[in-house]
């Protein structure tokens with residue numbers, strides 16, 4: 402059993418390798434947020450000084466974030482999470498586009514469920530959706546994208562990097578195609594921000610979430626270029642430029658800005674450090690018989706490793722690792738309880754049996770190489786134990 406390390410933050414006694422699901426709020430962020438949960442509790446819409454204090458903090462955070470995203474402050478719309486931001490981008494633009502007689506959108510097959518299920522819902526309202534295929538590494542096919550765009554297309558949505566397999570998409574090329582064809586381009590950059598440099602000049606809409614970058618849960622944003630009109634999903638008091646009503650989560654937004662700032666500052670060092678741990682995990686896991694790396698060998702996030710082990714169920718691997726004090730995941734956190742094969746792995750062309758046996762290990766800023774050494778020792782044992790009790794493994798040998 403893992404006994405923890407003095408270096409592990411706050412004495413945590415788990416090796417946390419599920420940073421794509423969520424992250425621990427960093428202490429600098431908590432410190433920045435606290436005053437706005439306590440004495441500075443004003444409503445940013447109130448005219449008195451308590452309200453104006455909140456308003457100032459809100460607008461300072463917005464300006465900082467805009468700067469980091471090479472955007473204008475009034476292009477940053479705060480909301481409750483990236484699920485909302487993605488819903489907002491797709492539905493908000495769909496309802497606007499309909500007025501101009503456009504009814505077609507394109508999303509990749511490996512988007513997060515909050516994009517895919519939104520697209521399916523729009524289909525049920527009469528919109529048409531193209532689900533863009535990816536290659537065996539999860540990279541969208543540019544030629545097929547170009548072919549799919551027609552005069553009714555109002556939006557292309559492709560994530561910056563995938564949350565399950567870590568593949569980084571050719572965002573610059575996709576944005577260029579969209580620009581040439583005069584179609585809006587949205588990207589879900591939840592997993593990419595703070596891990597790799599982003600090229601946002603030609604991105605029309607971008608979704609981010611605070612809790613994936615050591616910020617609090619319950620706050621996200623949609624960056625939306627001014628030239629693009631979209632319809633609000635939440636109507637009310639007219640907050641966020643009339644696009645997203647609801648009293649602003651000032652503490653959360655202040656924490657979000659702080660988390661973004663620190664993530665960018667530490668990115669060069671952290672990405673290299675995490676990539677070294679990732680590469681060690683990959684090297685050791687691939688020494689296990691009948692294993693494969695899912696996702697692109699090179700164009701992948703520095704913190705992501707995703708494997709399939711034949712004759713070992715993903716859920717069983719996760720439960721066994723948990724017994725050893727290691728927090729990992731199979732597929733994506735939201736889809737795991739359903740025990741369905743991952744839509745991402747199926748899109749890569751994996752057989753359902755292989756897609757069931759996936760293990761995702763995602764690193765973060767609190768992981769240390771000694772933890773990875775321990776995982777590299779435990780993982781082969783766990784896979785072997787599970788195969789020992791698998792009738793298929795025995796039939797095979």
Ligand SMILES: *Cc1c(COP(=O)(O)O)cnc(C)c1O
Pocket residue numbers: 421422481482483484485513515560562563564589591592610611613620621
């Ligand atoms: C986590 C995640 C989301 C959803 O973010 P929430 O803020 O938890 O709603 C969306 N897209 C990707 C790629 C994610 O990893």
